[in-house]
Amino acid sequence: MTDLTLDPARPATRNWSRIGLRWLLFSLLGLFALFYLMPLFVMITTSLKSLEEIRTGSLIAFPREVTFDAWRTAWSEACTGIQCEGLRPFFWNSVVIAVPAVAISTMLGAANGYVIAQWRFRGANLIFSLMLFGCFIPFQVVLLPMARMLGLMGLAGSIPGLIFVHVIYGIGFTTLFFRNFYVTIPQDLVKAAKVDGAGFFRIFWSIFLPLSLPIIVVTVIWQFTQIWNDFLFGVSFSQAGTQPVTVALNNIVNSTTGVKEYNVDMAAAIIAALPTLLVYAVAGKYFIRGLTAGSVKG
Amino acid sequence: MTGWLERHIPKMVLAPSFAAVLVFVYGFIIWTAWVSLTRSRLLPKYEIEGFIQYERLFNAPRWDTAMSNLFVFGTLFIVISMVLGLMLAILLDQKIRTEGVLRTIYLYPMALSLIVTGTAWKWIMNPGLGIEAMVRGWGFESFTFDWVINPDKAIYAVVIAGVWQASGFVMALFLAGLRGVDGEIIKAAQVDGIPAWRIYTAIIIPSMAPIFLSAFIVLAHLAIKSFDLVIALTGGGPGYATDLPATYMYTMAFSRGDIGQAASSAMVMMGVVFAIIVPYLYSELRAKHD
Numbered sequence: 267m268t269d270l271t272l273d274p275a276r277p278a279t280r281n282w283s284r285i286g287l288r289w290l291l292f293s294l295l296g297l298f299a300l301f302y303l304m305p306l307f308v309m310i311t312t313s314l315k316s317l318e319e320i321r322t323g324s325l326i327a328f329p330r331e332v333t334f335d336a337w338r339t340a341w342s343e344a345c346t347g348i349q350c351e352g353l354r355p356f357f358w359n360s361v362v363i364a365v366p367a368v369a370i371s372t373m374l375g376a377a378n379g380y381v382i383a384q385w386r387f388r389g390a391n392l393i394f395s396l397m398l399f400g401c402f403i404p405f406q407v408v409l410l411p412m413a414r415m416l417g418l419m420g421l422a423g424s425i426p427g428l429i430f431v432h433v434i435y436g437i438g439f440t441t442l443f444f445r446n447f448y449v450t451i452p453q454d455l456v457k458a459a460k461v462d463g464a465g466f467f468r469i470f471w472s473i474f475l476p477l478s479l480p481i482i483v484v485t486v487i488w489q490f491t492q493i494w495n496d497f498l499f500g501v502s503f504s505q506a507g508t509q510p511v512t513v514a515l516n517n518i519v520n521s522t523t524g525v526k527e528y529n530v531d532m533a534a535a536i537i538a539a540l541p542t543l544l545v546y547a548v549a550g551k552y553f554i555r556g557l558t559a560g561s562v563k564g
Numbered sequence: 565m566t567g568w569l570e571r572h573i574p575k576m577v578l579a580p581s582f583a584a585v586l587v588f589v590y591g592f593i594i595w596t597a598w599v600s601l602t603r604s605r606l607l608p609k610y611e612i613e614g615f616i617q618y619e620r621l622f623n624a625p626r627w628d629t630a631m632s633n634l635f636v637f638g639t640l641f642i643v644i645s646m647v648l649g650l651m652l653a654i655l656l657d658q659k660i661r662t663e664g665v666l667r668t669i670y671l672y673p674m675a676l677s678l679i680v681t682g683t684a685w686k687w688i689m690n691p692g693l694g695i696e697a698m699v700r701g702w703g704f705e706s707f708t709f710d711w712v713i714n715p716d717k718a719i720y721a722v723v724i725a726g727v728w729q730a731s732g733f734v735m736a737l738f739l740a741g742l743r744g745v746d747g748e749i750i751k752a753a754q755v756d757g758i759p760a761w762r763i764y765t766a767i768i769i770p771s772m773a774p775i776f777l778s779a780f781i782v783l784a785h786l787a788i789k790s791f792d793l794v795i796a797l798t799g800g801g802p803g804y805a806t807d808l809p810a811t812y813m814y815t816m817a818f819s820r821g822d823i824g825q826a827a828s829s830a831m832v833m834m835g836v837v838f839a840i841i842v843p844y845l846y847s848e849l850r851a852k853h854d
Contacts, residue, residue, distance in 0.1 A: 295655055295662075299669045302732065305684040306672075312687065325688065325698040377577050385574035393582050395845075400589040402841045404789050406813045406830040408588065410823060411595040414608070415588075434588045437581050466573045495677035497792040498810075502818065512679045516796055519683050528687060535683040539676050546675035550668060553675065554736055 313337060313533035320528050336529035340537055344530050346517035349506065353537050356514035360494055360541075362425055363510055367432035368489040374433070375440020375485060376478065380470055382441070383448035384456050394445060401438035408435075409502050416503060423505035431503060432493045439492075440485050443559055447481035448474065480552075487549055488556035491542045511538045593834070600827035608823055617828035627829065630807040633719050634836075637808065638787040640723045641730070645783055646776070648727065649734025654764065656735070657742045667739070670732035678729065682796025685725040686712060715805035718798050722790075722806055725797055730786060734779050741775040742768060777844065784840050788833060809833045 308325060313336050315329040323330070342352040382394045412431060413422070421427030451474070459469045500510040509517075515538045519531045546553050601612045621627050652670060656663055673681060688694045691710040699707040711717035711724075745768050753763050791810035798806040800815070807815075809829055817826035 291655060291658055291660075295652075295660070295666055298652060299666055302669050302673060302728065305681075305688060305728065308688055309684050320693065324701050325694055374581050378581050381574040381578045387575060390578075393578065396590070397582065397585050399845065400585050402785065402837065402845070403589060403593065404810070404830070404833045404837050406789075406810055406826075407596050407834045408592040409813075409830070410599065410608075410817055410827060411592040412588070413817075415592075434584055437585065441581065465570065466577075491675060495679075497677065497679050497795070498814075501795075502814075512677050512792070515683065516679050519686070519796070520799060528690075528693065531683060532687060535680045539680040542675045542677070543672065546672055550671075554671065557674065557733055558737060558740065 309532045309536055313340075313529050313536060315529055317525070317527060317529060336527070336533040337537075339527070339530045340518070340533035344518045344527075344534060345521055345523065346509075346514045347506070347521060353511060353514055353518070353534055355507070356509055356511045357537065359425060359504075359508060360511040363428050363432065364490055364493045367429045367436065367493050368486055370429075371433045371436035371440045371489055372482065372485050374437050375442075375444045376475070376482070377470070378437070378441040379444025379446075379448050380474055382445045384451070384453060384474075385466070394441070397438050397441055399438075400435070401442065405435065405498055409498075413502065423503065423508060425508050428499060428503055428508070428510070431499050432496070435499075436489055436492070440489065443481055443485045443488070443556075444478070446559065447478065451477065483549065483552045484556045484559060487545055487552050488559075490545060491553070491556075494542050514538075596827045596830055599823060600831045602824055604824040604827070606821040606823070617824040618832075621825060621828050621832065624825075626804050626807060627809075627812060629804055630809050630812040630829075633806060634788065634808050636719055637722055637726070637790070638784065640720070641726045641787050642780060642783045644723065644727045645731040645734050646779055648731040649779065650738050650769075652731070652735040653738035653742055656739055667736070670735050672732070673729045674733045676729070678790075678792035679796045681725055681729045682793045685721070685728070686797050689721055689724075712798060713802060715802045718802060718806045722794055722797055725793055726787075726790065729793070730783060734783070737775055737779050738772065741772040745771055781840065781844050785837065788837050788840075809836075 304326075311327070311329055312320060312325075314332045314334070315323065316331065316333055316335070319330060340353055342354050343350060344352045346356070378397075382390050416422045416424075416427045416431075419427070419430075421430060455473060456469055459473060464472070494510075495512065496510065497512045497516070500513045501516075504510065504513060515534050518534050598610065598612070599608050600617050601614060602609045603611070603613050603616065656666060660666070689709065689712040691697070691708070691713060694709075696707060696709040699709070711721040749767060750763060753767060758766075789810060790808055791814065794800055794806050794808055794811055800807045800811045809832065813826050813829045813833065816822045816829060
């Protein structure tokens with residue numbers, strides 16, 4: 267904690283300039299808060315307006331008459347290309363993709379991190395470095411071979427195919443999270459447990475997993491937001507019925523047929539964003555920890 | 565037998581993940597590198613022909629636009645996000661009662677999908693109904709803000725949305741850094757009567773060099789991979805005015821059926837990422853060993 271404020275040093279003018287500075291400080295912070303909140307505000311208010319009101323009214327005006335029609339349309343009627351079933355089926359696609367992909371990649375990451383941090387063997391560090399490196403490649407470099415591989419595996423355009431892709435490219439990060447968490451646990455613990463006759467899995471189940479709740483939460487949140495918000499894999503490896511919600515949202519917004527329904531676009535955007543916003547609202551602390559752990563290692 | 569098993573279980577647990585990474589990361593990179601040296605069009609061919617795809621790539625005006633867009637977007641996005649993030653972090657560090665609320669507000673965009681961010685800003689910057697129409701409605705009839713549909717300005721519209729999305733995250737990084745600075749040194753400086761701004765510029769900010777580096781790496785990485793945001797905000801348009809290498813690669817791979825071009829552009833992207841990431845990872849891993 268830095269014990270520092272921007273107070274001027276001279277005592278005579280201290281009070282007045284202090285008040286002035288505080289005022290300036292809060293106005294600046296407030297202005298920036300407005301900048302960050304504005305898009306959310308505009309999205310919400312626009313989604314509650316009628317098209318007529320959008321055309322005649324102002325961007326930042328509150329709706330004169332609140333209507334939830336746009337939300338209903340976005341959820342169950344809006345057209346994504348030729349299909350007109352709204353976001354609903356795609357929202358569930360995203361759920362069906364994200365839940366197993368998060369679960370599997372987290373479990374693999376826990377096991378890998380446990381091995382790398384606590385059962386060091388020759389080459390373990392090299393393996394870790396190579397896995398870590400895999401996190402940082404631009405995914406464009408694997409899109410083409412992955413498309414062919416999914417075809418060979420019979421998973422092209424399918425939801426299991428997308429789950430598979432997310433698991434594969436999630437392992438690097440989940441392993442990183444668990445490894446960094448498990449290296450802080452003293453190795454003597456493992457040695458003592460071994461003396462008592464516990465084996466590899468026993469030590470993992472009875473000692474490490476019960477300690478792991480905080481890092482499991484961080485990993486699950488990180489993976490969930492990554493997978494839910496993914497667009498590149500979704501748009502590359504899905505087909506008409508299996509697209510995730512981000513792809514469907516983009517199709518709704520950019521479909522060129524008929525009258526442009528901005529209120530429906532905004533409602534659809536909010537629906538697509540709701541799960542991760544909810545995660546952020548409920549577990550913001552862990553969300554931030556995941557963000558920083560994914561960028562600043564150690 | 566059980567002794568052998570007992571000794572090798574850890575490796576056996578790690579093996580499937582490692583094998584997957586070897587195949588799906590390194591094997592795939594080799595595949596793409598290989599194909600980038602062939603005449604592959606709609607289907608991959610495997611006879612190596614040399615650097616023809618790279619020659620085509622570097623002679624394509626569209627790739628030229630994509631690379632200069634990446635440069636403009638990357639530079640502005642990184643610099644503005646860092647400056648804004650640092651400023652917000654310092655302002656928030658002044659013992660403010662509402663800090664928690666403000667931090668939450670500044671950071672929430674990072675939880676959103678870039679497709680959502682792009683959709684929202686596309687609507688806000690829409691000249692007919694968005695900010696332009698709003699300001700005109702206030703009586704400034706000649707006000708124009710048509711960046712999103714103006715080929716010369718569209719890339720700056722992408723910068724605005726990108727900064728909105730990522731600057732809060734930089735703020736969070738810097739705030740953590742400010743809180744990590746040794747309080748004793750600062751107290752000593754205060755006792756010596758050194759003004760606060762000097763303490764920031766001479767002591768606190770220089771001590772946060774590693775955080776600047778991390779923020780830079782993350783932002784550079786985000787910029788190079790930027791794809792979703794451009795797709796949702798401008799669709800790469802008008803024309804291909806906001807193409808980035810990532811959208812170029814996607815177009816070649818999935819709508820033009822030009823696999824060779826797609827592969828060579830992907831390899832160039834990887835080269836750019838590695839030029840930034842490799843020295844960083846190397847120094848990080850080395851530091852851990854010491």
